[in-house]
Amino acid sequence: MIEIKNLNKAFGEKRILKDINVEIRDGELFSVIGPSGIGKSTFIKCLIRLLRPESGQILVDGVDIGSTSNEFTLAKVRRSFGYLFQEGALFDSLTVLENVAFGLRYLTDVPKSDYPRIVKEKLALVGLKDVEHLKPSELSVGMKKRVSLARSVAAEPKYMLYDEPTTGLDPVTTGMVKDLITDMRAKLKITSVVVTHDLSLALELSSRVAMLYGGEFVEVSEPAKFRQSENKGVREFMEISNLSRTGPDKDCK
């Protein structure tokens, strides 16, 4: 379980996250939505301490990584996370095989001889085959994202963080990524945190949805209840996203 207590993050004078308190339960798919630039990526980067919060606790299975400077504690906690970056963040100089096997080398004790088999399995999981020898520059945006997802789950993390998983993708690939997120949770029992501005994606996939607005979580609830929220920020975002309060059947597509 991830517990966040009084999390604050600022860049200079600008406060991005203000006293965030939330629990992310084991096995759930927790989505954070909000307009672009509101601090969603900042939130998810704080969870894995890619960004250091000004104050507050981030307890991952009871270990507080919010303020620790101990590299070994951080590395140990980060081992339980997988992270899908917005642009994929594949290593340009490495092949697809080397990219996907990267985590295996540093996060696990898997023998090197097993890398090709595991990489093949993980690539198959994201619907890719015979791309092991290619470099990231030879892949399309959607393929890069899928390879990145394969790399993230190769070491079988307990928690998976998705940063804008469908941004910049065509509708077909978007649907594929949605299925992948659901599959990862179902097949690998991974606890997932998704940050997105795609409200329909969040409502469709999540166990709970949190709305980040003005640096605070103004609503944290299950999708059905979220749709009924009276919060002004939520209402505005629902309207902008063309979603109805009653459910998917009434949504304007």
Next chain:
Amino acid sequence: MKHPITEHIGREFISLSESLGGAALMFKSVVFWFFRSKFELKETIKQCVTIGVDSFTVTALTSFFTGMVLALQMGQSMKNLFNEPMFIGTMVAFSLLKELGPVLTSIVVAGRAGAVVTAEIGTMKVTEQIDALYTLGTNPTRYLLVPRYIAFLIMLPLLTVFADFIGVAGGCIVGMVKLGVPSAVYFDDIFTYLDTSDFLHGFIKTYFFAFMIATVSCYKGLNTKGGAEGVGKATTEAVVVSMVLVMVLDYFISALLVAVGL
């Protein structure tokens, strides 16, 4: 009361202090991971090729022609003064081994390999590949910086030794062809008037230059901000700062080495 000029100077001073502090912290981290982590052999060899092997041709050409022009100018001056091109070998080798070899090689490496390192790390920074390293259980200092520091510290002194030899050979060719100095006389001059300490004087300096170029290139890369424009800016800054620091450091280290008798 604030004045634009003093404000500008103050801001630049604070920025310089921050950079020096940041570079020192980065170096502390490099030392920490150098002793605490598994040796990244593949990455280190790859960096040795990028920094050393790929810079060899430019270094060799620079040094060869520097040796040639030194022999030509000094030979001509000696002819004008004494009617004979005396001590060409001594003067060419002395200049190359003590100063021009290490300095020119460092400038070439700063411009070529330093730029590559900054651009590569900078691109990784702006495309979140550095963050990805953290999420995949690897510290970027361990994976990226330690191999580059090692590669600079191995390859720059090696390149300098090659540059010294090639430069001396260039001088010898001009001495023989243009000035009529036999190669035996040329090399006899060198071995008579130069000793190991002259070579060591230049060789030791290259370690300081290598350390400085590695620090500047890696630091600028890791602190790249913005997209492609930021990478270009960081790369240019890294090259300019490294080249200027090579010249500045050269004087102070030379003074120090002279003081200790080298």
